[in-house]
C-alpha cells in the first residue's frame with residue numbers, strides 16, 4: 001500500500017476554500033500542526049476567534065477532503081483560535097489571561113522569538129523547579145537520560161517528580177517498570193504514580209501503549225498542562241520533564257508555556273554534528289529558558305565482552321561543540337548494553353547498579369544540574385547563534 005504523505009494531504013486541502021476569503025485554506029496559511037502517522041491524519045485550521053463557530057462546516061469539509069484520500073483511516077481537524085504575535089510594546093493580545101486554560105490556548109505558530117507568555121507560566125504550587133530534558137530528534141536517549149537524571153537527583157537527596165511529556169511515545173511506564181493507572185480520589189486531581197522514591201506521571205498510564213494517538217500542537221500543550229497542574233505532585237524540589245523529541249511547534253509552545261528553570265540537551269556525537277542539538281539549544285534561547293548544558297549520550301562504545309572502549313561516533317564532539325556554543329558540557333554516557341537493558345527492563349541503572357561507573361556519572365550530572373538550578377547560576381551570556 002502506498003504511504004500517505006503530508007504533501008498529498010495538503011494537496012487535498014487545497015481543494016477546500018474559505019468562503020469569506022475566497023481562497024483555499026492552504027494558500028491562506030490556515031493549516032498548521034499537520035501530522036501524518038500511518039493512515040491517521042491530524043491538523044489544525046487556524047481561524048480568527050470571532051469566526052470560530054461559523055467555521056464548523058469548513059472544518060468538516062477539510063476532514064472530508066482528506067478522508068477521501070486512499071490510505072486514510074482517520075482524520076482529526078480542529079479549529080484553533082489564531083493569536084496575533086505579541087507586539088513589542090508589550091501589549092498582550094486577548095485571550096492570554098487565563099491561568100488555567102486547558103483548551104483555549106492560542107496557537108503560537110508564527111510568533112517570532114516570542115517571550116514566554118505569562119498565561120501558562122504560573123508555577124506549579126509546591127514544585128521548586130521544573131527542568132526540561134530535550135533533544136533535537138528522537139532516539140538519542142532522551143528518555144533514558146531523563147529517567148536516570150531524575151533518579152540520580154533523588155539519590156542525591158532531592159524530592160523528585162518525573163513528567164513524561166513525550167506524549168507521542170510515552171516510555172516512562174516501561175522504563176520505570178510501572179503498571180496500572182493513577183487514582184483520583186476526589187475526581188479532580190490525579191495522584192502521580194510512585195516508584196524508586198520518585199513521583200511519575202505519563203500519558204502512557206492513561207492510554208494503552210498501542211493506541212495510536214494524533215496530537216496537534218495545542219492538544220499537546222493542554223495535555224501537558226493537565227499533567228503539570230491537575231496532578232497532586234505535592235512538595236517537590238525538582239520536576240524533570242521528558243520533552244517530546246524535536247524542535248517543532250509543539251516543543252516551542254511547551255518551552256514557552258511551562259515555567260522552566262532550565263533545559264538539558266541530550267545529544268549523540270553525530271547529532272550535534274548534524275545541528276539537531278543546536279536547534280534544540282536555540283529553541284530554548286529564543287524563549288529565554290536557560291540551557292543548563294549538554295549531555296553526550298552514546299558517546300563511545302563499551303564492549304560487553306572485553307570492556308574495550310571504541311569511539312565509534314567520533315566521541316568528544318559534544319564537549320567541543322558545547323564550548324563553541326557557550327553552554328556547559330555536563331557529561332558523557334557510553335553506548336553500553338547495560339544501559340539499554342536496565343532502562344528498557346524497568347530498572348534504570350541508577351537504581352539497579354547504584355555503585356556502577358554509569359550511575360556515578362548520572363549522579364555527578366544531577367549534582368551539577370541541581371547546583372545550577374538552586375543557585376540560578378546557569379550561563380546565559382552565551383553568544384547568539386542562528387540556525388535555520
Ligand code: ADP
Pocket residue numbers: 135137138139140141142143144145171245297298333334335336337338339340341343344
Ligand atoms: P529517546 O527518548 O531519545 O527517543 P530513548 O531513551 O527511548 O530515546 O532510547 C532509545 C533506545 O536506546 C532505548 O532502547 C534505550 O534503552 C537505548 N539507549 C539509550 N541510551 C543508551 C546508552 N547510553 N547505551 C545503550 N543504549 C541506550
